[in-house]
Amino acid sequence: MNRLIIPFLILLVGLGLVQKVSAQQNNPYRDSIVQLYGVIMTADSLRGIPSASVIVEGKGRGTITSYDGVFSIAVMKGDRITFSSIGFKNNSIQIPFNLESNQYSVIQLLISDTAYLPATILKPRPTKEQFERDFLNNRFPDDAYEIARKNTDEATRRILLNSLPADGREAVNFQLRQQTNKYYYAGQVPPMNIMNPAAWADFITAWKRGDFKRKK
Known part of the structure; x- marks a missing residue:
């Protein structure tokens, strides 16, 4: 029995070695x-x-x-x-x-890769007098707070009031007030406010404000 097993084992080992060598020879990545x-x-x-x-x-x-x-x-x-x-x-x-x-x-x-940079101009540092002059003469744009302050200034509002035409609502209200006064004082002389202290106060205020100045 042992005599039959030993040759059989030798045969199996030999077949395994042959298959391993054949696989190595057929492997395309063997020498990659x-x-x-x-x-x-x-x-x-x-x-x-x-x-x-x-x-x-x-x-x-x-x-x-x-x-x-x-x-x-x-x-x-x-x-x-x-x-x-x-x-x-x-x-x-x-x-x-x-x-x-x-x-x-x-x-x-x-091959060399040449990169051309923009030209740089070097200038000397300004003197103290030049810096103060340029700083004082520099004009900065107005921020939102300054723009709002200028738009709400009394003189600016007066100029806008005198230069801008009235819109439709203002024109209709003015016409209605004129018609109301005409119908209210129909058949009589309208009262004169020349002796009215309140009217004189409004006139003096408007005169100081410059409402009666000649517009260029």
């Missing part, structure tokens, strides 16, 4: 890890760019170049690599899927 290395340089002067970023897109991994612009990082076949540095335009490459070896070297050239 690639050692990417190279140097990042300026396109105009071919100088190494230090501390440039080497990022594997979508993987959250990366590295930076050395002082001479040299880098090395482990990537996968098909990964997209982005090279970037401040003052240069970004550039990207893709690791080939059909790469036969597990090493891939690149010499990446970055």
Whole structure:
């Protein structure tokens, strides 16, 4: 019985090893890890760019170049690599899927990214006399409180009253008052307020206020 079990176990182990080797040979990702290395340089002067970023897109991994612009990082076949540095335009490459070896070297050239800033004019600080002059001559816009104060000023209201035409309601009320006085004193002489102290008080107040001044 033991003589039959031992060959059977050897057969099972052998079949397992064959299946494992066959699976490794048929696995497309068996040799997908690639050692990417190279140097990042300026396109105009071919100088190494230090501390440039080497990022594997979508993987959250990366590295930076050395002082001479040299880098090395482990990537996968098909990964997209982005090279970037401040003052240069970004550039990207893709690791080939059909790469036969597990090493891939690149010499990446970055083009300078020129940014033009608006011109800045420097002026000397003003003297104390110039600051006082400009501060006193500066005109600030009125706030809501100042605008309301000006609109409710007595002189402003008097000017608006004399210059603006009456609206429909005021015109109708004036006409009705005129007709009321005419019908009330029909057949008699209307009373004269020349001896009325209240009328004289109103006249003096209006005269001081300037209601009788000639309008230009």
